[in-house]
Amino acid sequence: MWPLPGGGAVAGSGTRLWGLAADGSQLWQMDVGARPFAWAAADDALVLATVGSDGAAWIVTGDNPPQPIAPMSGYPVITGDGAWLAAADGLYRLAADSSPERVLALPAAQLRRSAAISLPDGGLLLAHADAADRRLIALNADGSVRWDRSFAGLIEGEVSLLAAANGQVYLAAQATVGSASESQVFAVDVETAVLTHLFTGGTRSGVWGDAWVTAVGANLLLNTGGGSILLLDPQAALLLVADS
Numbered sequence: 001m002w003p004l005p006g007g008g009a010v011a012g013s014g015t016r017l018w019g020l021a022a023d024g025s026q027l028w029q030m031d032v033g034a035r036p037f038a039w040a041a042a043d044d045a046l047v048l049a050t051v052g053s054d055g056a057a058w059i060v061t062g063d064n065p066p067q068p069i070a071p072m073s074g075y076p077v078i079t080g081d082g083a084w085l086a087a088a089d090g091l092y093r094l095a096a097d098s099s100p101e102r103v104l105a106l107p108a109a110q111l112r113r114s115a116a117i118s119l120p121d122g123g124l125l126l127a128h129a130d131a132a133d134r135r136l137i138a139l140n141a142d143g144s145v146r147w148d149r150s151f152a153g154l155i156e157g158e159v160s161l162l163a164a165a166n167g168q169v170y171l172a173a174q175a176t177v178g179s180a181s182e183s184q185v186f187a188v189d190v191e192t193a194v195l196t197h198l199f200t201g202g203t204r205s206g207v208w209g210d211a212w213v214t215a216v217g218a219n220l221l222l223n224t225g226g227g228s229i230l231l232l233d234p235q236a237a238l239l240l241v242a243d244s
Contacts, residue, residue, distance in 0.1 A: 017048075019060070023095065030065045033056075035050060035051055037051040039075050048076070051111075057072070057127070088108050088109045089107075091124070106130070114129045126138075131151050134155065136148075165218050170187055171186045172220070181203065186198060
């Protein structure tokens, strides 16, 4: 389920979506042809991206059913400057009344190992994984590149980017090491591109998708797989790293 602009929810099952009002009544239903993959929401819009050969980006505004906004999949990001899509071949600026505009070309990405979020200052942060490299790219609010650094060899597996309530940004990675799953957390300095290692932990491997991380206020909640859940205070971890 995802938040419906103005109140209510969008529910999904397979390739079909339902718009539900705050009282639970159905507003619309629609088949978007592929399964939802990633999403971003603001007070006045929800952008959903779907995957597969029919992957696309869709926008939901008010009580209206989804409308196509881009003919490709990726990670939607909504900032104060508008909506963006981190697609396999680069970053696009989205507009409901015009075709997507590619503002940054990138080598073809492995989307499952990539990520994107909005930054507290209105910019964007991309984690881009292609066949030759893995990179973090910070962009200003207008889409211009602030910095670009490689983290190949430092982090394996799938990554998540998170912005905590205090404005600090984190990179979390989940990978399988032998018969165990391993989670790592790094603090990201969005001005200098420095990554500070805060946490490594894991347990026996569970089912696919069993490991996840989400921001809860200023803290991070991690499921490292196999039934272990951890609440991490990353600010305390930063102090420990600084004192070591």
